[in-house]
Amino acid sequence: MLRTSFLRLLGRTGASKLSLLEDFGPRYYGSGSLSARDDASDARAYFTTPIFYVNAAPHIGHLYSALLADALCRHRRLRSPSTAATRFSTGTDEHGLKIQQAAATAGLAPTELCDRISEQFQQLFQEAGISCTDFIRTTEARHRVAVQQFWGVLKSRGLLYKGLYEGWYCASDECFLPEAKVTWQPGPSGDSLPVSLESGHPVSWTKEENYIFRLSQFREPLQRWLRGNPQAITPEPFHHVVLQWLDEELPDLSVSRRSSHLHWGIPVPGDDSQTIYVWLDALVNYLTVIGYPNAEFKFWWPATSHIIGKDILKFHAIYWPAFLLGAGMSPPQRIYVHSHWTVCGQKMSKSLGNVVDPRTCLNRYTVDGFRYFLLRQGVPNWDCDYYDEKVVKLLNSELADALGGLLNRCTAKRINPSETYPAFCTNCFPSEPGLMGPSVRAQAEDYALVSAVATLPKRVADHYDNFQIYKALEAVSSCVRQTNGFVQRHAPWKLNWDSPVDAPWLSTVLHVALECLRVFGTLLQPVTPSLADKLLSRLGVSVSERSLGKLYFLPRFYGHPCPFEGRRLGPETGVLFPKLDQSRTWVVKAHRT
Numbered sequence: 056m057l058r059t060s061f062l063r064l065l066g067r068t069g070a071s072k073l074s075l076l077e078d079f080g081p082r083y084y085g086s087g088s089l090s091a092r093d094d095a096s097d098a099r100a101y102f103t104t105p106i107f108y109v110n111a112a113p114h115i116g117h118l119y120s121a122l123l124a125d126a127l128c129r130h131r132r133l134r135s136p137s138t139a140a141t142r143f144s145t146g147t148d149e150h151g152l153k154i155q156q157a158a159a160t161a162g163l164a165p166t167e168l169c170d171r172i173s174e175q176f177q178q179l180f181q182e183a184g185i186s187c188t189d190f191i192r193t194t195e196a197r198h199r200v201a202v203q204q205f206w207g208v209l210k211s212r213g214l215l216y217k218g219l220y221e222g223w224y225c226a227s228d229e230c231f232l233p234e235a236k237v238t239w240q241p242g243p244s245g246d247s248l249p250v251s252l253e254s255g256h257p258v259s260w261t262k263e264e265n266y267i268f269r270l271s272q273f274r275e276p277l278q279r280w281l282r283g284n285p286q287a288i289t290p291e292p293f294h295h296v297v298l299q300w301l302d303e304e305l306p307d308l309s310v311s312r313r314s315s316h317l318h319w320g321i322p323v324p325g326d327d328s329q330t331i332y333v334w335l336d337a338l339v340n341y342l343t344v345i346g347y348p349n350a351e352f353k354f355w356w357p358a359t360s361h362i363i364g365k366d367i368l369k370f371h372a373i374y375w376p377a378f379l380l381g382a383g384m385s386p387p388q389r390i391y392v393h394s395h396w397t398v399c400g401q402k403m404s405k406s407l408g409n410v411v412d413p414r415t416c417l418n419r420y421t422v423d424g425f426r427y428f429l430l431r432q433g434v435p436n437w438d439c440d441y442y443d444e445k446v447v448k449l450l451n452s453e454l455a456d457a458l459g460g461l462l463n464r465c466t467a468k469r470i471n472p473s474e475t476y477p478a479f480c481t482n483c484f485p486s487e488p489g490l491m492g493p494s495v496r497a498q499a500e501d502y503a504l505v506s507a508v509a510t511l512p513k514r515v516a517d518h519y520d521n522f523q524i525y526k527a528l529e530a531v532s533s534c535v536r537q538t539n540g541f542v543q544r545h546a547p548w549k550l551n552w553d554s555p556v557d558a559p560w561l562s563t564v565l566h567v568a569l570e571c572l573r574v575f576g577t578l579l580q581p582v583t584p585s586l587a588d589k590l591l592s593r594l595g596v597s598v599s600e601r602s603l604g605k606l607y608f609l610p611r612f613y614g615h616p617c618p619f620e621g622r623r624l625g626p627e628t629g630v631l632f633p634k635l636d637q638s639r640t641w642v643v644k645a646h647r648t
């Protein structure tokens with residue numbers, strides 16, 4: 056049905072476009088269940104973060120966007136470890152009025168400001184372990200080629216026309232606003248100034264001749280795309296919001312500005328008096344990265360997952376798919392949307408002085424600690440509030456005490472003197488619950504633990520798929536608690552290796568706990584890569600044994616051999632996660648109102 060509608064749409068612009076659609080269409084129109092073709096496209100996955108404005112230094116919100124994409128991508132690599140099959144891009148958005156004005160205010164040439172801030176993003180992402188395969192800057196020559204080519208395709212399809220644009224423009228948000236989205240507020244000198252209702256940023260009245268994109272033609276195709284692909288935008292409430300927007304009128308969109316007003320950008324091909332609208336310029340980055348306009352980009356497109364903040368949903372879920380459809384391409388496969396971080400209940404802003412510097416946080420809380428915090432506490436469906444005490448409390452309780460303590464309890468020399476992965480005794484822990492016998496020691500709660508950990512990888516994968524990474528971490532954390540309960544219940548420190556009655560059960564308790572830890576370590580890799588590496592190395596799990604495909608939990612319980620049984624543990628490398636001092640709580644407290 057979808058396919059027919061796109062063909063109808065393209066019918067207006069000529070038969071030659073049909074072949075382009077054939078190139079892209081079949082991969083996109085899946086049946087919903089996994090077919091051989093889906094499997095083929097499933098073999099590759101292209102993740103993207105938004106590209107970041109270079110008007111100011113990065114803050115924790117930016118890092119959060121990148122971390123979500125990183126965790127999704129790393130989880131995907133764990134599922135299919137062939138790294139050739141994943142691509143992950145990020146970068147900086149360097150053109151437009153916002154940057155032009157920021158450079159002027161800073162007394163810098165735009166290129167200077169761009170170089171400086173882009174470098175800060177690159178450094179931050181490197182320090183934070185963002186495993187991107189590409190970093191793009193929109194000021195690169197390859198991007199200009201891609202944007203101008205894309206523009207040419209839209210033009211040749213009759214989707215651009217020249218017309219008079221008159222309305223409000225918000226330079227901070229780089230967007231046009233209808234009258235209903237503008238309000239008046241008292242300015243610094245007491246007079247009333249127009250601002251965006253949503254962002255509160257100043258707007259100005261613009262009246263000029265521009266190139267206009269026939270966005271209005273795409274309302275129905277977009278509705279059909281979304282209705283036919285209920286998972287296109289995740290979490291669901293955002294999908295719903297976009298459909299609601301599409302119930303309203305969808306006016307055509309101005310996609311260029313007069314060069315005399317906006318010179319910092321990519322000129323319209325064949326018309327130097329106009330500069331391409333920065334959002335059209337920016338969105339095309341997703342194609343530039345994968346080689347557009349060269350045919351190689353078809354390998355990755357549309358097996359794409361865009362990770363974005365809620366403030367840029369309209370650009371990604373309406374403008375971008377419309378541009379793509381207009382150019383004869385499929386919309387991206389998935390758009391994952393997250394909400395924002397506030398600080399002590401307030402939006403982060405330079406003027407409030409409450410911007411949280413992510414590099415300081417990485418230093419204070421360690422890279423893995425801060426990654427864990429943001430991903431464990433950040434809920435995509437609604438905004439989250441940041442304050443330092445929360446970081447210390449969470450990391451101490453979940454990483455230092457619960458997980459680190461568990462590892463320590465099961466590997467410490469006094470409990471595990473042979474420093475091996477001990478044997479599992481099926482007589483002590485038979486696979487059938489409720490069996491009675493002199494050697495049976497397992498209790499009902501122990502079976503509940505085995506069942507919880509056995510189903511954990513699938514539950515975690517489902518949470519990743521629904522973009523609820525915090526729930527995946529919550530599930531892991533709950534299993535860690537359950538495992539600690541198991542150890543506490545059976546108190547291995549009270550059992551004696553020299554007793555023929557105790558020894559098989561002691562060995563089994565440690566075996567089960569180490570197996571649980573192996574699952575936790577494997578599942579934590581996308582979020583806390585170094586900590587997970589440390590944990591798995593201590594357990595003696597080799598690098599080739601760390602993918603999800605190789606994660607056979609507690610095989611001895613299910614009657615299979617266990618490759619780890621009897622294996623020497625890895626070397627002791629100190630505490631898994633150092634306990635943080637509450638006095639490390641700093642800056643943000645001082646700003647609390």
Ligand code: MSP
Nearest residue numbers: 105106107108116117120148337338363364395396
């Ligand atoms: N340049 C555009 C994106 C173009 S993509 C083709 C842009 N840049 S941005 O720097 O303003 O924002 C980049 C990302 O950071 C967005 O996903 C945005 O939602 C996210 N965040 C900005 N502030 C944030 C918080 N306070 N909290 C969480 N994410 C935040 O928009």
